[in-house]
Each structure stands twice: as C-alpha cells, then as structure tokens.
Amino acid sequence: MDVKQDPAVQQEQEQGKRIGKIVLEVKDLKTYVRTKRGVIPAVDGVSFYVKQGETFGIVGESGGGKSMTAKSILRMEPKPAASIEGGEILLDGVDLTKLSEKQMRKIRGREISMIFQDPMTSLNPVFTVGNQIGEGLRIYEGKMDKKTLKAKIIELLKKVNVAAPEKRISDYPHEMSGGMKQRAVGAIAISSSPKIIIADEPTTSLDLTIQAQYLRLLREIQEKSGVSIIFITHDFGIVAKMCDRVAVLYSGRIVEQGTVRALFKNPSHPYTHALINSVPKVEKRVDRLYSIPGQPTPAWERKKGCYFANRCEYAVDRCFEAYPPTFDGLSGTEGHLADCWRLEDKTWKPKPYLA
Amino acid sequence: METEALLSVTGLKKYFPVRSKMLFKKSTTVVKAVDGLTFTVQSGETLALVGESGCGKSTTANVILGLEKPTEGTVFLEGKNVHELTGQENRTYRRNMQAVFQDPWSSLNPRMKVQEIVGEPLVVNHKEMSSSEVLEKVKQVLTDVGLDPSLMGRYPHEFSGGQRQRIAVAAALVSDPKIIILDEPVSALDVSIRAQIMNMFRDIQDKYHVSYLLIAHDLGTTRYMADKIAVMYLGNIVEYAETEELFEHPLHPYTEALFSAALPSDPDIERDEIILTGEIPSPINPPSGCPFHTRCPKKVGDICEREYPEPGEPTAPGHLVSCHIYRK
Amino acid sequence: MKKKPMVLDEQPKSKAAVVWSVVRELPIVPILIILIVLIIPTIFAELLAPHNPYSGSLRLRLQPPSFLGGPEGYLLGTDHQGRDILSRMIYGARISSAVAASGILIGGSLGIVFGLMAGYFRGWIDAVVSRLVDITLSIPIILIAIAVATAAGASLGVLVGLVAYYLWGVYTRQTRAETLKWAESQFVKRAQVVGCSKLRIMFKHLLPNMVNTIIVLITLQVGFVIVFEASLSFVGVGVPPPNPAWGLMVSEGRMFVVSAWWVPLFPGMAIMLTVLSFNMLGDWLRDKLDPKLRQV
Structure with missing residues (x-):
C-alpha cells in the first residue's frame, strides 16, 4: 500500500x-x-x-x-x-x-454546534439549501436585508468549497450530490461561527x-x-x-x-x-x-478499586483496593496523563505486544 | 488438477423488479443488484466479499443462503445446485450452510432460551437425534465458542453483545456445517469485543475446518480474517486475489481508491487519498461497459464506456482484475 | 427551582429489589376496582348476591338504597320490578365477563392466525385478508348489530358473535403489522437459513414475540367490549331481558332517572369504573411491556 x-x-x-x-x-x-x-x-x-x-x-x-x-x-x-x-x-x-x-x-x-450521525439526513428536503443556511444566519446575526444575507450564504458555501455557489444556493437537497450535501451541512454547522x-x-x-x-x-x-x-x-x-x-x-x-x-x-x-x-x-x-478478556463491568456490579482491574493482565493487589491516582508527565511529555497504579514506577509501561 | 470447490457460484445475477405506477401506464424497471458473479470457496478457506453499500454483497449472501432465487446463474454446494433441492437433500444443504448475522441484538429470538436457539438446527434438520443427544451437542458447541454451558437455560437478553454473537456462532456450528456465511459479524460490536470474536472465528476454523464467506466493509477485518478477497462494485467483482497479494498490489483503480480511504492505524501514516468524484451510479441504470468508468480517475478511453472488461490472464497467481488497463 | 441532588447508590439493587420496584408501581387502584367490581362477583356471584337477581317483589319496586332510607337488605335499592339492584349487578358482572372473555378469545384467535398469515405470506393472501379487514372495520358495527339482532333475535350467542366479528378485524390488523415488523428481524432470517418450516417460524418465532402487544390489546379491549355490550343492550339488541346485564339495567332505568336515579346510576358507575380501570391498566402495561423501555 x-x-x-x-x-x-x-x-x-x-x-x-x-x-x-x-x-x-x-x-x-x-x-x-x-x-x-x-x-x-x-x-x-x-x-x-x-x-x-x-x-x-x-x-x-x-x-x-x-x-x-x-x-x-x-x-x-x-x-x-x-x-x-x-x-x-x-x-x-x-x-x-x-x-x-x-x-x-x-x-x-x-x-457550540453539533454534527450527528449520518449528517446528510439532517437537511430538510422541502427547503432550498440557501434557505436552510440562511435560517441559522438570521437567528444568529439578527435581521438583515436579502442582499447581505445572500452574500453571506455564498461566502459560507465558498468556505466549504462548493463550486458555483451562486447557482447552488437555490438548489433543493435532492438536486445535490452526496458530496455537495455534506458540504451544505458543513456550511450550516459553521454558519453561526x-x-x-x-x-x-x-x-x-x-x-x-x-x-x-x-x-x-x-x-x-x-x-x-x-x-x-x-x-x-x-x-x-x-x-x-x-x-x-x-x-x-x-x-x-x-x-x-x-x-x-x-x-x-x-x-x-x-x-x-x-x-x-x-x-x-x-x-x-x-x-x-490482542484480545481483552471479558467485558466492562456494569456500574451496579462494580467493586472498589480500578474499574479495569478485572480485565487487566497487569493488575496487582493494590488495583483491587482503591481507584488509582492520575499520573502526569508520562512518556516524558507534560499533559500525558493516565490512571494506573503501576505507573507509580516511572519506568514501567505495558509490554509491547508482539503479534 | 484442482479439486472440486466446496461452494461454486457461476454467472450469478439477481435483478429486482421495480414497479412504478404512473397514472395510466405501468412500467417495470429492474435493479441490477448482482450482475454476473463467478467465484469459488474451497474447503477450509475464508473468502471475503468487500465493497461499499449497494455493491450487492448482501444480496449475494441472501441468494447463496437460499433466501432469494437467482435471476440467472447457479450456486453449487458440494456439487449440488442449492436452488433445486428437495426433501432430504435440502435438509443436508441446510445443515451444511449456516450464517451469522451482523446484529447480535436482533439475530437471537428474545423469547427462546439459549439451548433452544442453539439446538434448533438439529431439531429441524436432524430429526433422528434424541433430545438428550441434541443437548449434549449444544453443550459441546457452547464450550467451543467460549461460553459456560450451564448458562444455556437463560434468555438472550441476559447476555452482552459479544456473548450473544458467540451464541449465534454456536447455533451456526451445531450442525457441523461445511461453510458459514459471516455477514458483517463484528461491525456491531465494541472494539475490545471484536478482537475476541475474530480470534474465536479463527480458532473455530482451525478446529472444525469450516469455510467462511465473509461479507465485510472494514478492510482491517478482512485483512485479518480472509485468505482471499473479492472486491465488489455495482454488482460486479472488479478484483479478486489472495489477501496479501491484494493489499500489497492493488490493481483496479477502485480498489486503490478504497484502500486509500482506509483509516490509518497510526497517526504518522499519511496516505495519498484518492478522492473519487461523483456518486455511485444507480443500479437501476448501471453504466455501460465498465461499471466504474463514470468515476474512474484512470480511464483509458472510449473502450471503458463501450466494453465490459472481462478479467484476462491473472497478473499474479490467482490475481484477477476487471480493468481495461491490464488487458493487452 | 432548587433540585434535589442525586445520590449514588452504594449498594447495587438486588434482582429481588428490582422486581419489587416494579411490583410497587402496579396500578393498584384499577386492579382493586377490577377485582371488586368484575372478577370477584363473576366467580362468587351465588355467594355474594343477597337476593335472586331475576325475580323481585312488586311491593318493593323502586325502593331507594338502604342507606338513604330504603328497606333493610337492599343496599343499592330496587328496580321497577322490585329486584335487588346489587344482586343484579353482581350477576351482571358475570355476563360482562363471559361476553368479553369469549368474544375476545374467538375474535382474537381468528385475528392472530389471519394476521400472521397475511403478514408472513404476503401476496394474495395478504391482499384478500387486508381487504376483508378494511370492510369489517369500515361498516359501523352498531348497524350490523341491529340488523343481525333483528333478524336472528337478541341472544348472548349473537352478542358474542358480534364482538368476535368486530375484534377479528382489530386483531388481524395489529398482528399483521407486528408480523411485518418482526419478519424483518434477523432472527427470522436466521430461522429461514436454518430451514425452519413456515409454520414453525410463525408460531415459534413470530407469535411469542407479539405476546406483549396482544396482552395490551386484550386489556384495552375488555373495556371496549363492556361498553359495546352495554350500548347494544341499551338500544335493545344486546342481552335479552330479564338477564341482569349492566347495559340493559342502565337502559331499563333510564325512564326513572328523575324519580329513582339509583336504578341507572349504579350499573352505569360499574361500567364506567371497570372500563376506566381496564384502560388505565392497559396503558400501564403498554408502558411496561414495551421492549424498548424494558432495557436498562
């Protein structure tokens, strides 16, 4: 490859x-x-x-x-x-x-805007794409005249690389290809900046x-x-x-x-x-x-200690007694954090898995 | 020289009629879901059918499983046409061909106990077996798939997704089948469970010497599980080769694009993505000639639009590709 | 506006505790009403009824309830023939139960079988069955009832037949819809691959999964059947007199609404309470038995 x-x-x-x-x-x-x-x-x-x-x-x-x-x-x-x-x-x-x-x-x-599973189905089939992008814009930026609105919509479509946005603005979702629809959904997601x-x-x-x-x-x-x-x-x-x-x-x-x-x-x-x-x-x-044995323990059956201990090949007695603290500075970089008792030993790390 | 294949599919076509009723006229068009497939599965091996949604891989599975009749072409299991069986022959076929489906939550009847689910193929097809023999066999396969047989009196909802998939595999194994169709068997499972189940499939294959026909869209899974791979596009096989040969030397432009879109297993891997333009054409009116010509970045010329590229000589042992680029 | 903080449960609830928490939510009032007004009188009518429900003394006609100054021993008063209303209501419960049970049993069984066939075989069977159901459900049942009762005479048998005839359509439609839904599921596909016969798939795989829906449907329809029986009796084509059916009692008492209001009121209340209770129970069951809500 x-x-x-x-x-x-x-x-x-x-x-x-x-x-x-x-x-x-x-x-x-x-x-x-x-x-x-x-x-x-x-x-x-x-x-x-x-x-x-x-x-x-x-x-x-x-x-x-x-x-x-x-x-x-x-x-x-x-x-x-x-x-x-x-x-x-x-x-x-x-x-x-x-x-x-x-x-x-x-x-x-x-x-904060949100994109859900299968983004393409989030377009409403009965409105034009321009209409749907404009709807958000009007809510977020207040009233504006048609010309400015259109200009802003075109600008957004350009941002998501839609070719010939002036024409696309009056398309209905079914008139667009899947890739175009994706882009339109992207434009809606960023319409509120x-x-x-x-x-x-x-x-x-x-x-x-x-x-x-x-x-x-x-x-x-x-x-x-x-x-x-x-x-x-x-x-x-x-x-x-x-x-x-x-x-x-x-x-x-x-x-x-x-x-x-x-x-x-x-x-x-x-x-x-x-x-x-x-x-x-x-x-x-x-x-x-590598296959992790078992499956996650449901919350109502959890015992004290590390939640992963019962599936962990490195677990020691301590892991079953209390939830481990968070260790920072792992692999020599600040901000690399992990919760595991074994990391108390600065040199410890999981064995490389040789397949 | 070659021994008879366990499963052999020849020229398989499956068209679905679509009736559209206009006010005054009725017109019937067809969806060409599967449009001429030929492949074989040898005993004990795994063949994967890979492709994106709408490529016809699930329809192929349904036809092979006898759930649909083919429009054209034949499916032979151990030398017998599976769509022309009656009586005892049919029961033998049902025993020899089993399936595991994608969703472990809906593939087990919630109102049946595990022992009933797993034992059902025997109850239905091995009428000569006594109920204690059935139970013995059920216990044995449950152990083989890594489940405690003492749980067999429970109902499916008492098990997790991975355990349910094991139950489904046990039910598929109980009649000692020759081949199991695995229809996306791990894609609905959690990552940590997937590895367990994939490893189990491989162990089972070693122990039972069963063949798998794997239907999958995930390339990592196929590379791990399959011996041979057939890449499908719009109801056709565009490329067919042994797994390692295919991944190391993908030839068809579609295979190349598909592989380039695969997610990396490491952040340092950066692929040259081949972004395909346009849409997958509708199987109602598939393109003439090569089905991929409308999106192909490497189109040779008019011939791609005119003529279907029959796979010529293998480029490497067992490596077939349906593309004009590789035809001399 | 202040909300109560959620506190983590230290101890997980045991299975028994989970079962108990469901039991505790049982709609106790409707169940009690159904027991007291319908079930217990049905079973123990002979023991409970203080008087003969069929004959009374004309001397004692239209007496008010005993707690309103009526004669001793006639708790809810008497009707225009001097019969004890309480006793008639107790025996009336038996008639209501009998009509509801047999009507639902016959209509439900037919409907389930036809619904399974239509939904699983599809094709022409589905077309024929579905059209028949449409026809059944589109003709006002009261019209048919009046026609049949006039032609064949009112009797309990005719009433049960009418109930079954109407419910057949309802059950067929519901079972067909459920069958279509479950037939798509992967476990049915698996059963086909295994080689199960159509009969086995219908009765071993599909039917058990509809039990919840059917139970809810039955619960909701007991109410309907009771109202149906009452309305037919009210217009005079239901239970023939002198049988003590609730609807008939309301009907007979309607001319005394002003002078002896207790005659129609108490059977009317029995109808209302039973129907209301069954509907509440049905709603509760629907919530509880919905498989989507059953998962934790």
Missing part, C-alpha cells in the same frame, strides 16, 4: 494549524443517571480542555460515557433520568452547568470513500474557520487521522489522555494499550490480535 511515514511532514502540518488559547475546559464533571438498578455515575469525574483550532478526540466503547459527556457539555443530558451532579464546564470562562435552559439555548447551535463543533460518531454509518470525503471536509472547515472540534468516536483510526489530542474513556472515567502521537507511541494505561493492539491493521497482517 502507498504509505508515507514521515513524522517531519506530519509535524509541519500540525504547526500549520493555528492552535490558540483554551476555549473549553471541563473540570471533574459528574453526570449521574437513574436506572432500574439504582443511580449510577455515567460520567464519573471527567476533566479535559480543548484549545482553539484543536481537534480533541473522546474515544471509548459503549457504556464508557463518551456520549453522555458530549450531551452534558451541551446540557442535553436526558433529564430527569440524568443530571449533572458536580464539576464545571467552562466555555470561555462561563460555567455552563450554572446556566438556565433559556441561556443554554443561546449557546447551543451558536457557540461556533467556537466548538461536537461531532458525535459523524461517520460511523458512512461508506469508506464517503467517510474519507467527509473527514477531509471537516479538516478544511477547521483550517478556514479555526473552530475547535470534539470528536466522539469508538474508532482509533479516526483518532489517528483527525485528532491532535485524545482522551480514552472507560466506565465513565478518563483513563488516559495526551497527544495522539504520545498515546499511539507510548500507551501507558493497559486499557489504551490493549485497545490499540486489538484493532486489525490495514497496513499489515498481524498474526493474532
């Missing part, structure tokens, strides 16, 4: 991105959910930050709490079954957990070639508008391709976070390490995949 493996090139590309100050900071977020089996912590003290122009990945398996984290940031946790019971969500210094629903409505879609776009598994239902188109579009949008993107995904491939930094969630907690390269090169938490080694590679055939 045609593979370029040149870290220098990659480095250059990253520096080309304008990464700025912190836009969003989540501190010790706790979201609890009432289930039949009692109240459980779906998000159990999650802390991370996202800088301007940065792409942050939240990766984990079902039940890990990644979707609930995203919903909590938007204050769309399913009430009343779920409720934020602690922590702060600071958007440019404003704590979203303290805002009323009315105030949140001004944030949602405007400051949001600070952050939260993309919740936006490409899981898409075919490979369509997914590639879409990911490229998101990159273009980011380069042009400098928006931050939070990617919620279960796919390490997407993280590797798109993200600058990443947090790995397990049972409602971030077990490891850091730059994507640090995590891939030096996974420090046994769970991250195992996950990366359990994904079959396109680039080369592995003899045997």
Whole structure:
C-alpha cells in the first residue's frame, strides 16, 4: 500500500494549524443517571480542555460515557433520568452547568454546534439549501436585508468549497450530490461561527470513500474557520487521522489522555494499550490480535478499586483496593496523563505486544 | 488438477423488479443488484466479499443462503445446485450452510432460551437425534465458542453483545456445517469485543475446518480474517486475489481508491487519498461497459464506456482484475 | 427551582429489589376496582348476591338504597320490578365477563392466525385478508348489530358473535403489522437459513414475540367490549331481558332517572369504573411491556 511515514511532514502540518488559547475546559464533571438498578455515575469525574483550532478526540466503547459527556457539555443530558451532579464546564470562562435552559439555548447551535450521525439526513428536503443556511444566519446575526444575507450564504458555501455557489444556493437537497450535501451541512454547522463543533460518531454509518470525503471536509472547515472540534468516536483510526489530542474513556472515567502521537507511541494505561493492539491493521497482517478478556463491568456490579482491574493482565493487589491516582508527565511529555497504579514506577509501561 | 470447490457460484445475477405506477401506464424497471458473479470457496478457506453499500454483497449472501432465487446463474454446494433441492437433500444443504448475522441484538429470538436457539438446527434438520443427544451437542458447541454451558437455560437478553454473537456462532456450528456465511459479524460490536470474536472465528476454523464467506466493509477485518478477497462494485467483482497479494498490489483503480480511504492505524501514516468524484451510479441504470468508468480517475478511453472488461490472464497467481488497463 | 441532588447508590439493587420496584408501581387502584367490581362477583356471584337477581317483589319496586332510607337488605335499592339492584349487578358482572372473555378469545384467535398469515405470506393472501379487514372495520358495527339482532333475535350467542366479528378485524390488523415488523428481524432470517418450516417460524418465532402487544390489546379491549355490550343492550339488541346485564339495567332505568336515579346510576358507575380501570391498566402495561423501555 502507498504509505508515507514521515513524522517531519506530519509535524509541519500540525504547526500549520493555528492552535490558540483554551476555549473549553471541563473540570471533574459528574453526570449521574437513574436506572432500574439504582443511580449510577455515567460520567464519573471527567476533566479535559480543548484549545482553539484543536481537534480533541473522546474515544471509548459503549457504556464508557463518551456520549453522555458530549450531551452534558451541551446540557442535553436526558433529564430527569440524568443530571449533572458536580464539576464545571467552562466555555470561555462561563460555567455552563450554572446556566438556565433559556441561556443554554443561546449557546447551543451558536457557540457550540453539533454534527450527528449520518449528517446528510439532517437537511430538510422541502427547503432550498440557501434557505436552510440562511435560517441559522438570521437567528444568529439578527435581521438583515436579502442582499447581505445572500452574500453571506455564498461566502459560507465558498468556505466549504462548493463550486458555483451562486447557482447552488437555490438548489433543493435532492438536486445535490452526496458530496455537495455534506458540504451544505458543513456550511450550516459553521454558519453561526461556533467556537466548538461536537461531532458525535459523524461517520460511523458512512461508506469508506464517503467517510474519507467527509473527514477531509471537516479538516478544511477547521483550517478556514479555526473552530475547535470534539470528536466522539469508538474508532482509533479516526483518532489517528483527525485528532491532535485524545482522551480514552472507560466506565465513565478518563483513563488516559495526551497527544495522539504520545498515546499511539507510548500507551501507558493497559486499557489504551490493549485497545490499540486489538484493532486489525490495514497496513499489515498481524498474526493474532490482542484480545481483552471479558467485558466492562456494569456500574451496579462494580467493586472498589480500578474499574479495569478485572480485565487487566497487569493488575496487582493494590488495583483491587482503591481507584488509582492520575499520573502526569508520562512518556516524558507534560499533559500525558493516565490512571494506573503501576505507573507509580516511572519506568514501567505495558509490554509491547508482539503479534 | 484442482479439486472440486466446496461452494461454486457461476454467472450469478439477481435483478429486482421495480414497479412504478404512473397514472395510466405501468412500467417495470429492474435493479441490477448482482450482475454476473463467478467465484469459488474451497474447503477450509475464508473468502471475503468487500465493497461499499449497494455493491450487492448482501444480496449475494441472501441468494447463496437460499433466501432469494437467482435471476440467472447457479450456486453449487458440494456439487449440488442449492436452488433445486428437495426433501432430504435440502435438509443436508441446510445443515451444511449456516450464517451469522451482523446484529447480535436482533439475530437471537428474545423469547427462546439459549439451548433452544442453539439446538434448533438439529431439531429441524436432524430429526433422528434424541433430545438428550441434541443437548449434549449444544453443550459441546457452547464450550467451543467460549461460553459456560450451564448458562444455556437463560434468555438472550441476559447476555452482552459479544456473548450473544458467540451464541449465534454456536447455533451456526451445531450442525457441523461445511461453510458459514459471516455477514458483517463484528461491525456491531465494541472494539475490545471484536478482537475476541475474530480470534474465536479463527480458532473455530482451525478446529472444525469450516469455510467462511465473509461479507465485510472494514478492510482491517478482512485483512485479518480472509485468505482471499473479492472486491465488489455495482454488482460486479472488479478484483479478486489472495489477501496479501491484494493489499500489497492493488490493481483496479477502485480498489486503490478504497484502500486509500482506509483509516490509518497510526497517526504518522499519511496516505495519498484518492478522492473519487461523483456518486455511485444507480443500479437501476448501471453504466455501460465498465461499471466504474463514470468515476474512474484512470480511464483509458472510449473502450471503458463501450466494453465490459472481462478479467484476462491473472497478473499474479490467482490475481484477477476487471480493468481495461491490464488487458493487452 | 432548587433540585434535589442525586445520590449514588452504594449498594447495587438486588434482582429481588428490582422486581419489587416494579411490583410497587402496579396500578393498584384499577386492579382493586377490577377485582371488586368484575372478577370477584363473576366467580362468587351465588355467594355474594343477597337476593335472586331475576325475580323481585312488586311491593318493593323502586325502593331507594338502604342507606338513604330504603328497606333493610337492599343496599343499592330496587328496580321497577322490585329486584335487588346489587344482586343484579353482581350477576351482571358475570355476563360482562363471559361476553368479553369469549368474544375476545374467538375474535382474537381468528385475528392472530389471519394476521400472521397475511403478514408472513404476503401476496394474495395478504391482499384478500387486508381487504376483508378494511370492510369489517369500515361498516359501523352498531348497524350490523341491529340488523343481525333483528333478524336472528337478541341472544348472548349473537352478542358474542358480534364482538368476535368486530375484534377479528382489530386483531388481524395489529398482528399483521407486528408480523411485518418482526419478519424483518434477523432472527427470522436466521430461522429461514436454518430451514425452519413456515409454520414453525410463525408460531415459534413470530407469535411469542407479539405476546406483549396482544396482552395490551386484550386489556384495552375488555373495556371496549363492556361498553359495546352495554350500548347494544341499551338500544335493545344486546342481552335479552330479564338477564341482569349492566347495559340493559342502565337502559331499563333510564325512564326513572328523575324519580329513582339509583336504578341507572349504579350499573352505569360499574361500567364506567371497570372500563376506566381496564384502560388505565392497559396503558400501564403498554408502558411496561414495551421492549424498548424494558432495557436498562
């Protein structure tokens, strides 16, 4: 396969991105959910930050709490079954957990916009594309005359690389190709000039070639508008391709976070390490995949200690007694954090898995 | 020289009529879901059908499983045409051909106990077996797929996704089939569970010497699981080769584009993406000539629009490609 | 505006506790009403009824309830023939139960079989069955009831037949829709691959998965059947007198609304309470048995 493996090139590309100050900071977020089996912590003290122009990945398996984290940031946790019971969500210094629903409505879609699964179905078939982009613009920027509005819509379509936007503006969704529709959805997502776009598994239902188109579009949008993107995904491939930094969630907690390269090169938490080694590679055939035994323990059956201990090949007695603290500065970089007792020993790391 | 293939599919076509009723006239058009497939699966090997949605891979599976009748062409299992079987022959075919489907949540009847689900193929097709023999066999396959047989009195909802997929595999194995169709068997599972299940498939293959026909869209999964791969586009196989040969030397422009779109397993891997222009054409009116010519970045010329590129001589042993570029 | 904080449960709830929490939510009032007004009288009518429901003494006609100064022993008063209203209501419960049970059993069974066939075989069977259902459900049932009762005479058998005839359509339609939904599921596809016969797929794979829907449907229809029986009796084509059916009692009492209001009021309340209770129970069951809500 045609593979370029040149870290220098990659480095250059990253520096080309304008990464700025912190836009969003989540501190010790706790979201609890009432289930039949009692109240459980779906998000159990999650802390991370996202800088301007940065792409942050939240990766984990079902039940890990990644979707609930995203919903909590938007204050769309399913009430009343779920409720934020602690922590702060600071958007440019404003704590979203303290805002009323009315105030949140001004944030949602405007400051933080959202892209859901299968983005193409989010266009309304009975309105023209221009109409749908303009609708957002009018809400966010107030009334304006038709001419200015049209000019702004065209400008947005140009930003997402739609050819001949003057003509496209009066097209209905069914008159556009799939790629064009993607671009139109992208234009709507940035029409409010949001600070952050939260993309919740936006490409899981898409075919490979369509997914590639879409990911490229998101990159273009980011380069042009400098928006931050939070990617919620279960796919390490997407993280590797798109993200600058990443947090790995397990049972409602971030077990490891850091730059994507640090995590891939030096996974420090046994769970991250195992996950990366359990994904079959396109680039080369592995003899045997690493497989994590068992499955995540449901919250109501959890015992004290590290949540991953019962599936971890490195677990020692201590792991079953108390939840480990967070260690920083792993792999020699600040901001590479992981929760694991074994990391007390600075030289310890999971054995490389030889396939 | 070549032994008879376990499964052999020849010239398979499946067209679905689409009736559109206008006010006064009725017109019937056809969707050409599968448009002339030929391939074989040997005993004990895994063939993967890879392609994007709408390429016809699921329809192919349905026809092979006998759920649909082919419009044209034949499917032979162990030398018998599967669509012309009756009575005992049909029961033998049902025993020899099993399937595991994508969604472990909807592929098990929620109102049946695990032992009933797993034992059903025996109850239906091995009428001579006593119920205690059936139960013995059920226990054995459950153990083989890594489940505790003492749980067989439970209902599916008491199991996790990965365990349910193991139950589905046990039910497919219980009648000692020759071939199992795996229709996206891991794509609905969590990442950490996928590896368990894929490894289990490989262990089962070693133990039972069963063949797999794997339907998949994920390239990593196919590279890990398959011995041979057929890449499908618009109801046709565009390229066919052994797995490593295909991944190392993809020839067809569509295969190249597909591979270039695969997600990397490492952040330092940067591929030259081949972005395809245009849409996948509608299978109602597939393009003339080569089905890929409307989007092909390497189109040779008029011949691509006029003539279907029959695969010529293999470019490497067993490597066939349907493309005018490689025809002399 | 202050909300109560959620507290994490230290101890997970045991299975028994989960079952108990469901039991605790049982709609206890409707269930009690159904038991007291319908079920217990149906079973123990002979033991409970203080008087003969069919004959009374004309001397005691239209007596008010005993707690309003009427004669001792006639708790809810007497009707125009001097029969004890409470006793008639107790026996009336038995008639309502019998009509509802047999009508639903016959109509439901037919409907389920036809619905399964139409939904699973599709094609011409589906076309024929669906049109028949459309016809059944589009002709006002009261018209048919009046026509049939006039031609064949009112009797319990005719009433049950009418109920079954109407419910057949309802059950067929519902079962067909459910069958279409489940026939798409992968476990049915798997059963076909395994080689299960059509009969086995219909009755072993499809039907058990519709049990919830059918239970909800039955619960919601007991109410309908009781009202239906009452309306037919009210217009005089239902249960023939002197049988003590609730609807008939309301009908007979309607000319005394002003002078002896208790004659129509108490059977009317029995109808209302039973129907209301069954509808509440049905709604609750629908919430509980919906498989989507059943997952944690």
